[in-house]
Amino acid sequence: MSNDGATEKIVNKINGGGVAEDDFDLGQRLRSLRELHNLSQRELAKRAGVSNAVISLIEQNRTSPSVGMLKKVLGGIPMSMNDFFALDVAPRAEVFFKADELTEIGGGKISFRQVGRDLTGKALQILRERYQPGADTGDTMLRHEGEESGIVIRGRFEVTVGEQRRVLGPGDAFYFDSRIPHRFRNVGEEEVEVVTACTPPSF
Amino acid sequence: MSNDGATEKIVNKINGGGVAEDDFDLGQRLRSLRELHNLSQRELAKRAGVSNAVISLIEQNRTSPSVGMLKKVLGGIPMSMNDFFALDVAPRAEVFFKADELTEIGGGKISFRQVGRDLTGKALQILRERYQPGADTGDTMLRHEGEESGIVIRGRFEVTVGEQRRVLGPGDAFYFDSRIPHRFRNVGEEEVEVVTACTPPSF
């Protein structure tokens, strides 16, 4: 993970300045990476143990490499697939928030109060959540990359993560990878209050 | 039955020929992911806009899909490439924590209870903090880069961030860049309880 600052430029370039949809320019990204490391196509090819032509073709998006191929190529840099497809984040300004300034997100049986307004580009989201008795998030929630954790303040709170399920009481907590499908339910008689944190923001 | 040895060779070839790699099982992962979402191969294929055969073949590691193909397949779940490849280094074990299992960090007037034990390599730290009346963190705390946020559950809590100072009550919150020097104080008569989250972990 090179922290050059040049990397930042590249990432910006790759992500198309915010307009880009899901399809980033794989070729452009590889080329930027290679140039950042001062490698010629042939040199990278040699290190990666592949032909030089494939690097040229990939960089021009004239071919869509197999994952095995891309992994080999990245191995010559070296860089992991994980890092290659990773994104980045940025800083912020506001510090304090009055209780009634927390932006309301939910509305019905489940209410979220979020610290901060626009969290795009921020690395942390913290929520104060309230679940009325019987409230249920449903089971098809799959948030994006990141991790999620929370502490129960009040009530009986059922948390399901992948295959695991548990009912948590005040003071109990959870911590899991947000990519695993998860579900929250209030299984008690009283309102559930819980404080959760995610990284990065998923709303 | 038919050809187990041949299949094995193919898999080895796919994963990079001679070089020993961090061989994550791409097929297995896709299969797990698909099953977690209760999708059949054909259903996923339909959503992704690809043939059902390719899903079967990928899951058996009988083929190394192109990046474009894998992206299309993941699009049917949906899941990003980033998330997909980030999964291989993130097999979290512990998910739930009983109130008395939270690892105690402080001890005196200030007590931290942390969710999870060893947070190295994780992206999120969540703490339940208690401050006795008069408790003060002192003003020279400068944590590493990252962001920090919290919500006050109980008590009157003075937060100082850089030049800014504010007394927060129940429900109030804060959010700042951890590189800015900051200080916490209990300025009320009762105990302060606050839930905070940091990224990345600073202990």
Next chain:
DNA sequence: TCGAAGTGTTAAATATCATAAACGAGTAAA
């Protein structure tokens, strides 16, 4: 018991990728 619809898997045909080798251009030293 039969068929219709579901599952995952497989075979042959086609589309695509990956390679080796050649190409044109640029640079530097002799």
Next chain:
DNA sequence: TTTACTCGTTTATGATATTTAACACTTCGA
């Protein structure tokens, strides 16, 4: 200039991925 390297690109061919269409099996009703 020539010679000998480098660079990124392109082409022909063999290898592999992907599709279409089938296979074998299970489940659910009629």
